[in-house]
Amino acid sequence: MAPLPSKAGSLLRVCQRQPLRPLCPLATAQQRRTKADVVERSAGEYDQTPKFQSPFKNSNDNPTTKVPSFGKYMSKKGETSNKTFQYFMVGTMGLLSAAGAKATVQDFLVNMSASADVLAQAKVEIDLAAIPEGKNVIIKWRGKPVFVRHRTQDEIKEAEDTKWEALRDPQPDSERVQRPEWLIMVGVCTHLGCVPIGEAGDFGGWFCPCHGSHYDISGRVRKGPAPLNLAVPEYGFPEDEKVVIG
Numbered sequence: 042m043a044p045l046p047s048k049a050g051s052l053l054r055v056c057q058r059q060p061l062r063p064l065c066p067l068a069t070a071q072q073r074r075t076k077a078d079v080v081e082r083s084a085g086e087y088d089q090t091p092k093f094q095s096p097f098k099n100s101n102d103n104p105t106t107k108v109p110s111f112g113k114y115m116s117k118k119g120e121t122s123n124k125t126f127q128y129f130m131v132g133t134m135g136l137l138s139a140a141g142a143k144a145t146v147q148d149f150l151v152n153m154s155a156s157a158d159v160l161a162q163a164k165v166e167i168d169l170a171a172i173p174e175g176k177n178v179i180i181k182w183r184g185k186p187v188f189v190r191h192r193t194q195d196e197i198k199e200a201e202d203t204k205w206e207a208l209r210d211p212q213p214d215s216e217r218v219q220r221p222e223w224l225i226m227v228g229v230c231t232h233l234g235c236v237p238i239g240e241a242g243d244f245g246g247w248f249c250p251c252h253g254s255h256y257d258i259s260g261r262v263r264k265g266p267a268p269l270n271l272a273v274p275e276y277g278f279p280e281d282e283k284v285v286i287g
Contacts, residue, residue: 043149164287169223177239179228186228186236187274189248189284192258197221199245200259210270214259217273225276225286226260231269247271 165182165190172178175196178189192200200214201221216225228236228247235251242248243264244257261270271279276286 164285166283166285168282169284170282174222180241180286182274186226187286188226188228188239188260190224190226190239190258192222192224196245196258200257203257203259203261205261209262209268211250212261212270215252217259217261217270219276219278223284224258224260225273225284226271227274228271230267231271232261232265232267237271 127217147183154280163183165180165187167178167180169189169191172191174191175193180187180189189234197214203214205211205213213223217226230249230251231247232252232254235249237247237249237254237256239247242255244255246258246260246263247256248254249256249267251264254267255263256267256271257263260273262268274286276284278284
């Protein structure tokens with residue numbers, strides 16, 4: 042490397058000996074003032090500013106739970122008077138609710154119950170003294186015909202001597218009558234609901250001309266398409282010469 046001129050070398054040596062100065066004296070001074078302010082604020086000013094107090098801090102001075110006072114809303118007459126009024130209102134509402142429920146249920150039951158004309162036909166009373174021996178009487182009960190037969194002794198014997206075990210609908214005569222001389226049955230054929238004719242058929246009882254079903258003197262099916270015997274309704278004898286059906 043070629044040696045520098047004498048003047049340039051002398052100037053370079055002088056610059057190396059002198060310390061470097063900051064390029065921006067104003068920026069350096071500003072930094073110094075800022076640091077001084079921070080020191081002064083940390084010494085006194087920051088201590089004088091109010092500190093933030095968290096409401097969730099658990100301490101004796103700031104409890105986390107504060108129960109408000111409802112003293113101004115309380116009654117001045119005392120607690121007993123309020124309870125008496127409350128009990129009175131609850132009891133009154135309970136009575137009104139019970140009365141309303143009773144009226145609703147009563148109206149529902151009245152609407153669902155049978156009408157007067159249906160109740161009038163629910164039971165039928167028959168005077169048996171007007172029916173001679175060996176005759177049939179047909180009455181209307183609940184919209185259906187009912188056969189009342191005053192049987193003779195020969196008819197009773199025939200009904201009892203029949204071998205009912207071999208019948209299509211096996212049933213002894215004693216289960217179909219309460220008194221042997223009185224036979225009471227619903228006059229509706231068990232096949233398709235026709236009304237049989239009395240004192241007819243092959244067995245001297247009832248005959249259904251619609252499809253040819255034959256019943257004996259006890260109302261038991263003996264021939265034809267009918268699957269069951271003539272039905273026996275509920276009845277009773279309140280007196281010797283009277284019967285009540287239903």
